[in-house]
Amino acid sequence: MHHNFHGDAGKFNGKVFKRLLKVIFSSHRGSLVLAILGVIVSSFAMVAGSVFLERLIDDYIVPLTKSAHPDYGPLANALLIMAAIYYTGVLGTTLYSEIMSVVGQGVQLRIREQMFAHMQTLPVSYFDQNDYGDIMSRYTNDVDTLMQMITQSLPQMLNSLMNITFVTIAMLVISWQLTLLSFVIFALSIFIVRFLSRRSAYYFKAQQQTLGDVDAYIEEMLNGQKVVKVFSHEKAAEKQFDVYNNDLETDAARANGFATMLFPIMGNVGNLLYVLTAFVGGALSVSHTLPLTLGAIAAFLQLSRSFTQPISQISQQLNSIIMALAGAQRIFELLDEQPEIDAGDIDLVQVSDQNGQLVPDDQGQLWAWVKPEADNQASYRQLKGHVQFDDVDFSYDGKHTVLYDVSLDAEPGQKMAFVGATGAGKTTITAC
Secondary structure, three states, rough: OOOOOOOOOOOOOOOOOOOOHHHHHHHHHHHHHHHHHEEEEEEEHHHHHHHHHHHHHHHHHHHHHHHHOOOOOOHHHHHHHHHHHHHHHHHHHHHHHHHHHHHHHHHHHHHHHEEEEEEOOOHHHHHOOHHHHHHHHOOOOHHHHHHHHHHHHHHHHHHHHHHHHHHHHHHHHHHHHHHHHHHHHHHHHHHHHHHEEEEEEHHHHHHHHHHHHHHHHHHHHOOHHHHHHHHHOHHHHHHHHHHHHHHHHHHHHOOOHHHHOOHHHHHHHHHHHHHHHHHHHHHHHHOOOOOOOHHHHHHHHHHHHHHHHHHHHHHHHHHHHHHHHHHHHHHHHHOOOOOOOOOOOEEEEEEEOOOOOOEEEOOOEEEEEEEEEHOOOOEEEEEEOEEEEEEEEEEOOOEEEEEEEEEEEOOOOOOOOOEEEEEEOOHHHHOO
């Protein structure tokens, strides 16, 4: 059956995001500060290069076209300055990209260590109530999408936000009238972008869940492949796998389908804005309505290109972040599981028989239950392997009974097999 997501499905989970940021900043604060600095430098250099284009055309190129004996030295120096600006942006991009790659790997290492350490403290009931494949999916798929968000989505989104900020300021400085025209055109497309973003985010979250279902089912079938063959259950197993796999294919196709529509739409909006800006700006300049030079129009056109692209990037990266937060929520659910508290004082140890007395021995061939007694003494009772169940009922949570009136008597050395469908209680009996 296909999963249904209600309530906050496809929405940005602020609570999980804040917790994730706390995890990242707690161990990589200095690195993140440098990465943010690199993002700011990269964005500022990109906008500064576009703004410098106005000066390049008006102060260097246009005078050369009117000179009988042009001197290209000043133009060459201006081009070197422009190259230095863009090269600074490249350095900023390299800085934050390399830092975030290291941070992503570090967070991945730390989270997996925390998950594994915490998993060792969980009661048997957790593993009996959760599929092994789904737990494995949290270690692999969910952690991988989380690392991708840290190394790519977060820095790219921050870079896009900085670009929009600097570009907007530069456009307002050059011409607030043309900037207003750009905002009007962009507002017309915001509803389409919002719709596509929500739909793709919805299916990205569903994809993360159905991927865990597929992993869980494959793991279950691999462990029980012999049983499947003995009972000629291959067709039924394959049919059920097709259901899970088709759900995953549907969610993935719809998620990526809606997401990939964003770039073509915003690209066409950018082209429309470019044409209208060139036409309106040129008309206003020729009619002397606005004091726009050729360099100002060229710089504004360059900035308008840089205005629409970050918006589509933010929409796409937001989908990746929402998908990663869905995985992070599953990770935190495992970490928030209550550990099992061992309040007992009886332990199982290796012993040896010395003149009829059981004594601790790490090399002993016998096993015994040891119970602390008064005066720092201990009593030992040899483990013989005689297991008896007499009308046993059992529940993990006190609400849902999983074993009903189970009775058995396993003598020492006797072999006994538990056979039954998944969820019948085989693991629960052995855990009892």
